[in-house]
Amino acid sequence: MNGSRIRSGEQGMWRYGSSLPLERPEEKVSFGEGWTPLVREEWNGLNLFLKLDFVCPTGSYKDRGMAYLVSRLRELGVREVIEDSSGNAGASMAAYCARAGIACRVFVPDYTSEGKCVQVSSYGALLERIPGTREDTARAAEKAAETVFYAGHNWSPWFAHGIKTFAFELWEQLGFTAPEAVLLPAGQGSLVLGCALAFDELHASGEIDTPPRIFALQPRNCAPLEDAFRKGRSSPERVEKRETIAEGISSAEPVRGREVLKAVKKTGGDILSFSDREIWDGCVELARRGYFVEPTSAIVAAAAERLSREGGVGRKGPVAAVLTGSGLKGSSKILSLFSSPPED
Ligand SMILES: Cc1ncc(COP(=O)(O)O)c(C=O)c1O
The missing domain is CATH 3.40.50.1100 (Rossmann fold)
Structure with a gap:
């Protein structure tokens, strides 16, 4: 991908259609998905940009x-x-x-x-x-x-290539630059793989100097990728998972785990895990700022919270995070969490 290949007359993610080849373009199946808002938030001094993918046509990225x-x-x-x-x-x-x-x-x-x-x-x-x-x-x-x-x-592979368009949008919406880091919920790791594909393409075509550091985020109750990353393993081992409010990313055996670990390592990023309490606190804080997302998505807020306290990220440029899924799909679960929040 490069600036001259953007099809500005196309709707949504299809402005990057030159990177999503179709042999018969008339067979394209689309609701005009993509080109979601990117909103700046100051998060304890962190220059954070939230990509609102929960506004996609079915409520998720x-x-x-x-x-x-x-x-x-x-x-x-x-x-x-x-x-x-x-x-x-x-x-x-x-x-x-x-x-x-x-x-x-x-x-x-x-x-x-x-x-x-x-x-x-x-x-x-x-x-x-x-x-x-x-x-x-x-x-x-x-x-x-x-x-x-x-x-x-x-x-x-087609799914991951469609997902990569969120990262092309980040690049374009940030004035054709890469953020310093990207915060992504990770179960099977489709966002991580899509992000790596996009920034590798941009790097290869000379559009960016350095791909962003990828931070893959997992619930502590089910964190096979984090476990493997800490232990320096090249592929994850199955973990015994416990119940978590982050239902979308509770994958005990990620099928492309080896590629996900490699992608994170290559960018100098990290894999972090969070308790249900931290994820819930992130969900509440996002809602207080006007973002009603499902707890799975709120793990990025838990990460912003921790990284802003620890420092070390966001000094060279902005940090981007994807809000992946709408809270409207899980409103009864969210209601029950307000009356009995998870313990630490
Ligand atoms: C809301 C939400 N965010 C993030 C993810 C993470 O996707 P993956 O399992 O590909 O890492 C999912 C997966 O279902 C999801 O539903």
């Missing part, structure tokens, strides 16, 4: 990846798909499949927020709620996919 993934599936002539998800990706897949005329079956863990489940069914997809862990859900989907096309977004 997943729409970027899904727009490109489902476009490629329609090009291939796929008529029916299976997806597994912690909720947001399933809702997004269901919406894009509805637009594409592709039949869709979505597997989610049974702890998934009601709002996301209602969304999946409303879009006309078949919802399968699976008892147990996120990994049990993935296994159930893979089994069902013995006879139907498995479109699991965590495995798809």
